[in-house]
Amino acid sequence: MISFPQSYRKRGYLLATGQVTSYGSGTGVDDGALQKGIAKAYTILTTGQYSGTTSITINSKTDVHSNNCVFDNNTGLMWSRYAAASVGPSSNGTLPWTTTGSGATAEGIFPYVLAANTASLSGFSDWRIPNIFELMSILSNEAPSGIPNATAFPSWSSSTYWSSTTETSDTTKAINLNFLNATQSAALKTATARCALVRG
Numbered sequence: 001m002i003s004f005p006q007s008y009r010k011r012g013y014l015l016a017t018g019q020v021t022s023y024g025s026g027t028g029v030d031d032g033a034l035q036k037g038i039a040k041a042y043t044i045l046t047t048g049q050y051s052g053t054t055s056i057t058i059n060s061k062t063d064v065h066s067n068n069c070v071f072d073n074n075t076g077l078m079w080s081r082y083a084a085a086s087v088g089p090s091s092n093g094t095l096p097w098t099t100t101g102s103g104a105t106a107e108g109i110f111p112y113v114l115a116a117n118t119a120s121l122s123g124f125s126d127w128r129i130p131n132i133f134e135l136m137s138i139l140s141n142e143a144p145s146g147i148p149n150a151t152a153f154p155s156w157s158s159s160t161y162w163s164s165t166t167e168t169s170d171t172t173k174a175i176n177l178n179f180l181n182a183t184q185s186a187a188l189k190t191a192t193a194r195c196a197l198v199r200g
Helices: 006-011 109-118 132-136
Strands: 042-045 053-058 061-066 069-072 078-080 160-166 173-178 183-188
Touching (some): 053 109
Antiparallel strands (some): 042 069, 053 061, 069 078, 160 173, 173 183
16 A cells, blocks of 8 residues: 655545535435535635725726635635626626627626726736636535635625636536536526636
């Protein structure tokens, strides 16, 4: 049997699902009973450059976005603590994956990221849309929904969020994650969904 140093073994650990209630019919049969993996751990940043707000404007609509951030102690990713708001076709923060319009009328998740970087949200200009694995890393599988840790992400909606990942079998679609029932699916890139920002 090969023995790896402790530092190597730790690198192979996956994140825990967050489920703490057991639904199995015996001892240690499901996530809730076993609770294997690295527990999610966050550092909330609200002072200095992480205080106040930054105005993110696309298509003459402005999201007065909090500069609060959340650092994931396990993955090393930094998340904007809040999702997009007040922008998009319905002015409710939901945006299409595919950019509509051009120039001053452009709307979509990528124009939103560009506007956030241009405005230096929280003092940074390298924000991006998370890929599907990154988005899943903050998911919590504990009933009654899959929304992330409520202390770290206090107003996260139990709805669908875009990832930056395109569907393999149909490139007109992108993969999204539904935080109500903790499921991923593919939707046409012209559809609208919520938008989170990550860096790192």
